[in-house]
Amino acid sequence: MEGIEVRELLPSEYKEWDLLVEEAQPGTLFHTSDWLEICRDVLSKDLKIYGCFRNGELVGGCPLFVKNIRGILKVATSTCRMTSYSGPLIKESASTKASKRMQETHEILNPLREFLCKQGFDSIHLTFAPGFEDIRPFTWNGWDSAVHYTHYLYLKENIDSNLSRERQMELKTATEAGLKTRALNDPETYYRLLSLAYEKQKLEPPLPEEFYERVFKLFQEKNIGYMFVSETPEGEAVAAHLNLYGKKCAVIWTAALNPDFAHLGPIAHLYYNEFLDLNSRDFKYMNVMAANIPAFVDFIMGFSPELIPYYSVTLESKKYSIAKTLYKTTRELPLS
Structure with a gap:
């Protein structure tokens, strides 16, 4: 050769x-x-x-x-x-x-x-x-x-049968609070939620705002991903994921949350509805990049993902x- x-x-x-x-x-x-x-x-x-x-x-x-x-x-x-x-x-x-x-x-x-x-x-x-x-x-x-x-959530599985009791309770809380999900590609909304989450921990966001603005521009120009938000009945975004498209999958790249609404279960609400949305669009799995930090692992295991090295x-x-x-x-x- x-x-x-x-x-x-x-x-x-x-x-x-x-x-x-x-x-x-x-x-x-x-x-x-x-x-x-x-x-x-x-x-x-x-x-x-x-x-x-x-x-x-x-x-x-x-x-x-x-x-x-x-x-x-x-x-x-x-x-x-x-x-x-x-x-x-x-x-x-x-x-x-x-x-x-x-x-x-x-x-x-x-x-x-x-x-x-x-x-x-x-x-x-x-x-x-x-x-x-x-x-x-x-x-x-x-x-x-x-x-x-990392963790993969395979979209052809029955998500309801794989949910832990804790995730079920969070989804019930989110539903009773009237939370809704939708795609909303708004960098200002995302960075506001991200800043609130890091301010609560007295930390700076991991990337400057310009980085996210450039990513959102790629969303629009090349359809490489989307933002998914959880909103109150009044239309206030309280949590968001930035999701990137991969081969047969969506990568759940980063999350943002207004800590004042954490008790309503908006993150579990996002994952659950993303699962249903991506399944309807014939994706094969969600790549949930939350397997190397113990605090994140405890949460995502409530969806019964597969561990991928x-x-x-x-x-x-x-x-x-x-x-x-x-x-x-x-x-x-x-x-x-």
């Missing part, structure tokens, strides 16, 4: 990258150039998308955000705030043989790994999307690995490991 050439993509080649994201099964919205450019622009990231070519055809690659820390350390990661996974992608194999598919995967990932190791990074952290299972080209070559989790790999230089140890000791070196 022909060799693989790895190089950084030019912005003019991002459309070709997006086609690969669309065709590759583990490809997600978080891989697309639109999403990556929002992260780059709003969060002031240095974005690089590396492509793997065979005879001029793009067959794989990986986006990375690169940061220089005090001119001493050069770190790269495939994720950033509120982007839980991205990482390497490869073109889907046409073979039905497991051995052939594995061979093709490794023939793309091995050159990609070797290329990344030559870029002078002191730390490289890659988080693969759910569904990308074979990370051995990295772990067999000295990279550390970790497992993470995904993986990350990390390679660190000795210099980075020493700096990280010093940081943990002194809390003076900003490594994140």
Whole structure:
């Protein structure tokens, strides 16, 4: 088989990258150039998308955000705030043989790994999307690995029979209070609810308002998702989800809530009605990104989801490991 050439993509080649994201099964919205450019622009990231070519055809690659820390350390990661996974992608194999598919995967990932190791990074952290299972080209070559989790709610199941008693009581409370749900793509409403939720905890929202404005613009221009709200009978939005469309699924990306209305069960109300809405539109499952934080897990388990693993790999230089140890000791070196 022909060799693989790895190089950084030019912005003019991002459309070709997006086609690969669309065709590759583990490809997600978080891989697309639109999403990556929002992260780059709003969060002031240095974005690089590396492509793997065979005879001029793009067959794989990986986006990375690169940061220089005090001119001493050069770190790269495939994720950033509120982007839980991205990482390497490869073109889907046409073979039905497991051995052939594995061979093709490794023939793309091995050159990609070797290329990344030559870029002078002191730390490289890659988080693969759910569904990308074979990370051995990295772990067999000295990279550390970790497992993470998300939850899938399969839409063809009977949601009522899967609800815990606590979620049933919350839904009853929401119904008796007259809460209603609908799609409402209004960034100001969302950010108001988000700010209220974080003010209650004396924290700042995880992303600046501009980030959400850019996401809502994509909702309108490219139909990549929608906002779903729970409202009082008077029409006041009290809770909201921002949902992103994936392959056969919707990703429940982020939630916002007016804490003064939490006792009415609006979040359970949102999940339940999203389930019914997406099922009616022939989606297969909801990807509920709430499996790595214990407080969120306790809530979402009331819907009986399936636990789905995904993986990350990390390679660190000795210099980075020493700096990280010093940081943990002194809390003076900003490594994140």
